[in-house]
Amino acid sequence: MLKTPHRWDYPSTIRYFEQKPPDHRMVARLGSLTQARVLDLGCAAGRNTVWLAERGLEVYALDSAEAMVAHTREHLRPYLAQPEQRVLLGRMDSLKPFPCCFFDFVLAFGVLHFAQSLAEWEAAVREITRVLRPGGELLLSHHSPRSNLDGVPLEGTSEPHVYRRASGRQMVLLEAHVLDQRLAEWGFAPVAPTDETITPTERGWRVTVRGHYRLEVNP
Numbered sequence: 001m002l003k004t005p006h007r008w009d010y011p012s013t014i015r016y017f018e019q020k021p022p023d024h025r026m027v028a029r030l031g032s033l034t035q036a037r038v039l040d041l042g043c044a045a046g047r048n049t050v051w052l053a054e055r056g057l058e059v060y061a062l063d064s065a066e067a068m069v070a071h072t073r074e075h076l077r078p079y080l081a082q083p084e085q086r087v088l089l090g091r092m093d094s095l096k097p098f099p100c101c102f103f104d105f106v107l108a109f110g111v112l113h114f115a116q117s118l119a120e121w122e123a124a125v126r127e128i129t130r131v132l133r134p135g136g137e138l139l140l141s142h143h144s145p146r147s148n149l150d151g152v153p154l155e156g157t158s159e160p161h162v163y164r165r166a167s168g169r170q171m172v173l174l175e176a177h178v179l180d181q182r183l184a185e186w187g188f189a190p191v192a193p194t195d196e197t198i199t200p201t202e203r204g205w206r207v208t209v210r211g212h213y214r215l216e217v218n219p
Contacts, residue, residue: 042111046072093123148204187217
């Protein structure tokens with residue numbers, strides 16, 4: 001029986017993410033650096049990973065979609081001799097390939113909200129905290145529960161901050177102040193005020209919370 005491809009493996013999905021420009025906050029913060037070790041968590045088609053590699057930064061990436069990992073590796077070949085060692089297939093809540101305090105920066109753009117339970121979300125944050133050095137920085141974007149991705153309101157569940165989409169998939173969705181509070185429990189302090197943007201989608205809209213944090217205390 002042929003395996004049905006996941007939507008993250010569709011060529012059209014890969015093209016969509018490939019064509020997006022590098023995250024402007026990453027560009028503003030890391031563009032002037034000549035040395036840094038960076039993890040692009042949930043790298044998708046590698047738009048940010050490639051930008052970092054082009055500038056000679058020591059970049060690693062991880063994604064759970066095989067096609068995204070393969071695509072990112074291929075586009076890193078002009079910059080890295082062995083991209084297979086830098087772009088890994090894996091889950092955000094299990095960063096076992098990386099040792100404690102290994103990274104100066106972790107990028108988590110549009111990935112943490114895909115946790116299907118608060119326990120999974122917290123496991124991912126625990127792993128980010130483990131692999132980020134004290135004083136290191138986390139840049140992320142996260143969906144808000146005010147998003148209306150499918151043209152119908154998101155359905156709440158019995159678990160706080162966990163919502164169900166029309167497709168049945170559960171997601172952890174947080175408002176800006178809740179994101180700040182949750183990350184503060186893991187020793188993160190905002191570098192800049194956490195803000196949000198509202199973007200139209202094909203069927204509704206997406207409210208994206210954007211944060212930039214420094215790991216002040218490593219629990």
